Amino acid sequence: MKGIKSRFAIFSACLLLLAGCQNQGSTLPIALLDFIALDYVISLDPDRSAVYFSSVRSVGMEVAYEFGAAPEDGFISTSPSLPVWEVTRRNVQNIFDDRGYTVSVSVPSGNPGDMEEIPSQGKSLWSAADLAALASTYRKKKSDFQNANFFVAFVKGRMANSNVVAITISGVFNLGAPAVFVFKDAINAFPLQYRKSAEQSTVVHELGHAFGLVNNGIPLASGHQDSSHGAHCTNIKCTMYYSIQLGNFNPQNPLVFGDECIRDVRNFRP
Template structure:
């Protein structure tokens, strides 16, 4: 099979990143995106934004690394996972056809797997785990993303918040791995919903990479790629910006506006007609 392997981003940032709370200790943060594009595979941007008519997210979690579910305390009528759902719905909007989006909202709709007893993970170990718990595969009409929550950290860099691996040698749909212990660093915030918002912003950011942002399958419609940080947006208020600082999380109000992608990234998506 002919394929082209593209390393989108090795390490976006991994150290000396302040939580931006003054006296608090540094919060090590990071995102990682690896994209292996297999041209005959349905899991790629040109398929997502042409023939796909349904998109769903499978969520699995290690015992002890459960994602947050329920509603936000500061927005009691807003489901936590409606943030991910709303951003996917918006990504597929205004294309002249409807894409049905399905995102689980509670733990009963997600799959729990046993404690893996690991403090660190290699990419190969993560991929092996994902394939073990993958339930459905994508086709050219229906896309199946996968989000997996694990304990521990990435062996290559312990400060990475999440890693997205796309279409790696036939593994199927893009897989987002979220390192729950890194997310939990946000619990020191004064906002009770802070860590929940950080988790949803992380998941949505990584699914943005899976879709093809920024300039990683979806071409740029304006000059807004932060090339110094790989496939990220130079707009500091965009959800595809490279840093997930305390101020950005605090300013996010999911009950008022759950959308995190900036106007530049949305314009890229709207103008993309493969």
């Protein structure tokens, strides 16, 4: 089926703030002291691409949704049988294949109790600080050097001054592992027959950014970054393309990362 270009762009922001410390009693240059302090802090941080693709052996996610913004559930396809959240599981598993060790991946099944319903937040517009505050309030799990845990929240409304479908935030807000936010009103604007696949492709896209794609922690193995759209892929069939192509999803083969992005991951050996 020919791809139908969405009027919404997928937007992801990894907001980073790097700060060092000074020691007035040392004879080392301040700039060098800052670098040493920063390197020490980074080495203690498990939420970065170099850790995800070296010592991590399990990847999980907790999903929360605002009242009235529940994720799609059920099946994307019954022939073959493809539960909605199996799309995310298979694609994250594919990211960690062929590394010479096993990484277990767990995602919600879509059943009640697998996700947390949170109270209505009463917002039609969200700022990055608003989203970070929501994650800080409802996130329960943290990452360590063996286990990476991501927070995915579905909210009503939209990002202020933007029609983006979803956003990934970390860094300056001290969230730990990146947190993904999906704007359910934007998903609901898609034609009904595309909503489940579009929503799952969006979640996978944002997790791709959280892991370090495109050139956002995982170095490029080839020249496929769409620099005009930031950390996105030039391959229109890849889920890391900057906008959703509604007709691209194939339930017979639900792996949505393009060959170029998979090659980046396979070549990344920190």
